[in-house]
Amino acid sequence: MGTVLRLLAAAIAIVALVVGAVAVAGWGMQTADRARAAATAPALAAGSSKVPAGDGWTAWGARSDGSPLRWDPCRTIAWVVRPDDPDWLVELADRALAQVGAAAGVDFTYVGRRDVGVGPAQRTADGPDWTPVVVTMTSPDEVDWLTDDDRALAVPVVVNGVFVTGQILLDRDADLATDFATRDGSWGATLLHEASHLVGLDHVEDPAQLLYPYPQPGPAALGDGDLRGLRALASDGSCLDPGPVADLGVETPSRR
Ligand SMILES: [Zn+2]
Numbered sequence: 001m002g003t004v005l006r007l008l009a010a011a012i013a014i015v016a017l018v019v020g021a022v023a024v025a026g027w028g029m030q031t032a033d034r035a036r037a038a039a040t041a042p043a044l045a046a047g048s049s050k051v052p053a054g055d056g057w058t059a060w061g062a063r064s065d066g067s068p069l070r071w072d073p074c075r076t077i078a079w080v081v082r083p084d085d086p087d088w089l090v091e092l093a094d095r096a097l098a099q100v101g102a103a104a105g106v107d108f109t110y111v112g113r114r115d116v117g118v119g120p121a122q123r124t125a126d127g128p129d130w131t132p133v134v135v136t137m138t139s140p141d142e143v144d145w146l147t148d149d150d151r152a153l154a155v156p157v158v159v160n161g162v163f164v165t166g167q168i169l170l171d172r173d174a175d176l177a178t179d180f181a182t183r184d185g186s187w188g189a190t191l192l193h194e195a196s197h198l199v200g201l202d203h204v205e206d207p208a209q210l211l212y213p214y215p216q217p218g219p220a221a222l223g224d225g226d227l228r229g230l231r232a233l234a235s236d237g238s239c240l241d242p243g244p245v246a247d248l249g250v251e252t253p254s255r256r
Contacts, residue, residue: 051202054232056209056225058202063161068232070200071163074239076107078132080114085137088178089187093135093168095180096191103227104199105234108133118167119143124157125247130164133198135191137172146171151215152190154197157250162242168194180220183210189220196226200233 052059052068059068071077079097081090090110097108116134117123119142123131140146146153151174156166170187180188193210203213209223222230 057229070233071106072240078111080132082136083113096195100195103230135168154194159242162240183218183220184215
């Protein structure tokens with residue numbers, strides 16, 4: 001089973017002086033050609049050209065001071081599912097986001113079911129706040145960012161070097177177990193992988209890591225390198241300010 005990464009890049013609207021970018025990464029069946037093309041994508045994450053990396057991990061991108069792109073550690077990140085999502089998704093995503101968030105120094109909190117837009121229909125502002133992260137089952141018919149070959153995608157939205165919202169899109173047609181039993185055959189492992197993207201890790205060419213682009217056999221657990229990377233994303237505790245909350249309007253990704 002040749003499963004390869006998908007890593008796409010997108011730009012979202014520039015509103016006032018706020019600059020945003022959307023990064024899209026997926027785990028699924030893909031061609032090596034796509035994987036090679038994807039290797040250039042981290043440059044999309046504006047800021048320093050040197051992407052932080054270490055033993056067994058690579059960040060999505062760098063802030064202008066050279067630190068990794070990350071969330072503001074001073075806010076709690078709300079997340080939702082949509083009304084038709086199964087209960088098991090809430091349970092598995094809660095566990096994955098809690099584990100990944102704890103390692104990366106960010107708090108996620110589930111705030112319920114909401115009928116929200118996904119893909120390019122996601123809003124970035126929700127009243128005075130950044131819109132909650134949405135974790136949801138979807139399909140290539142609904143969101144064409146997801147191809148028939150993807151089991152899932154993570155779409156963190158970056159504004160001025162800070163993640164402000166995002167999406168984890170799961171292909172409802174993928175035949176995976178609703179548990180954390182295996183790395184290559186469970187939604188639990190897929191959610192750990194996508195949650196790690198959401199908080200700021202890119203793929204890494206080390207098959208021992210969960211962030212390896214090809215799902216591997218074995219336990220559905222983060223690897224040593226994954227954990228080092230997540231800890232590296234944790235800031236020194238200083239708050240990060242992306243600027244005023246704004247509805248930036250996520251555009252259709254341009255693939256590269
Ligand atoms: Zn991935």
